[in-house]
Amino acid sequence: MVWTPLHAKIHRTIRSRHLFERNQRLLIAVSGGQDSLCLIKLLLDLQSKWGWDLGIAHCDHRWRSDSQANANHVENLAKTWGISFYLETANEPINSEATARDWRYQALSAIAQANNYQYIVTGHTASDRAETLLYNLIRGTGADGLQALTWQRPLTTGIMLVRPLLEITRLQTEQFCQEFKLPIWEDSTNQDLQYARNRIRQELIPYLQENFNPQVESALAQTAELLQAEVEYLEKAAQQLREKAMLLGIGNEEDSLNPVVLLRLNRRVLQKAPLALQRRVMRQVLQQILTDAPSFEHIEKLTALIIAPNRSQTDPFPGGAIAQVEGDWICFK
Numbered sequence: 001m002v003w004t005p006l007h008a009k010i011h012r013t014i015r016s017r018h019l020f021e022r023n024q025r026l027l028i029a030v031s032g033g034q035d036s037l038c039l040i041k042l043l044l045d046l047q048s049k050w051g052w053d054l055g056i057a058h059c060d061h062r063w064r065s066d067s068q069a070n071a072n073h074v075e076n077l078a079k080t081w082g083i084s085f086y087l088e089t090a091n092e093p094i095n096s097e098a099t100a101r102d103w104r105y106q107a108l109s110a111i112a113q114a115n116n117y118q119y120i121v122t123g124h125t126a127s128d129r130a131e132t133l134l135y136n137l138i139r140g141t142g143a144d145g146l147q148a149l150t151w152q153r154p155l156t157t158g159i160m161l162v163r164p165l166l167e168i169t170r171l172q173t174e175q176f177c178q179e180f181k182l183p184i185w186e187d188s189t190n191q192d193l194q195y196a197r198n199r200i201r202q203e204l205i206p207y208l209q210e211n212f213n214p215q216v217e218s219a220l221a222q223t224a225e226l227l228q229a230e231v232e233y234l235e236k237a238a239q240q241l242r243e244k245a246m247l248l249g250i251g252n253e254e255d256s257l258n259p260v261v262l263l264r265l266n267r268r269v270l271q272k273a274p275l276a277l278q279r280r281v282m283r284q285v286l287q288q289i290l291t292d293a294p295s296f297e298h299i300e301k302l303t304a305l306i307i308a309p310n311r312s313q314t315d316p317f318p319g320g321a322i323a324q325v326e327g328d329w330i331c332f333k
């Protein structure tokens with residue numbers, strides 16, 4: 001086996017960040033593109049050092065005419081490497097990026113659960129991290145969206161999603177694949193500029209590289225890394241503040257046979273906290289109440305009640321809930 005600087009880097013990353021333990025079962029998501037082929041080659045070469053049991057999963061979205069041929073290509077690679085192969089095919093073509101991503105993670109989770117894999121591993125790179133930061137920045141997200149691609153996160157009970165290549169750029173995975181003559185399957189949809197992410201990849205990033213910073217991908221990925229630690233800290237601090245301020249009680253004024261659960265927040269506790277934590281507390285509360293993710297406007301109108309006059313209230317949130325000031329308390333009805 002040829003041991004490259006990339007092998008050494010990923011080996012150190014896995015060990016220093018505790019991404020995997022020894023002798024674990026890893027399910028590798030392989031599309032056939034350069035990033036996933038680089039990933040599976042690296043993990044195959046490191047397998048003897050870690051004692052992993054590797055499997056390959058491929059998800060066919062059925063949104064390209066060559067998608068079945070693509071799946072066959074990945075299956076043949078798995079056979080060549082002597083690795084278990086799992087295929088999930090969509091019942092009907094999936095054309096939305098967001099829908100495809102949700103379906104893909106559900107499919108991978110189901111495969112992992114059925115076959116006792118503890119980890120699902122994807123080939124997301126520093127380039128993906130930079131694109132995600134720009135994509136979410138343009139959409140108006142906060143720090144949480146800017147750090148969205150994390151090294152690892154629980155996907156379902158007992159299964160961890162891991163991204164070992166977040167410090168590797170797409171140029172590096174391409175060079176690695178060329179060095180080892182890995183048979184990349186070119187995905188034609190990556191060139192389709194109707195998708196916002198492709199426009200960021202094909203047009204915006206090259207423009208930024210040429211006119212502002214040749215290393216913009218790495219710079220943005222580093223920003224995401226810094227934000228990840230800060231978001232984790234702020235979320236924990238907000239949770240502690242919310243638990244201190246929140247009182248969950250039972251109200252039965254109207255009908256003792258059908259008591260209403262009341263959620264109340266102490267304004268005096270919240271008023272002492274910085275605005276950043278106030279907003280995070282309100283977002284955490286709204287995540288419990290709303291079926292969809294709360295918007296900036298939802299969070300702001302709820303945060304405003306912390307210093308609002310008595311009897312102030314919000315207009316109804318989606319689903320009908322209303323928040324009202326009652327003395328020292330913000331009450332949800």
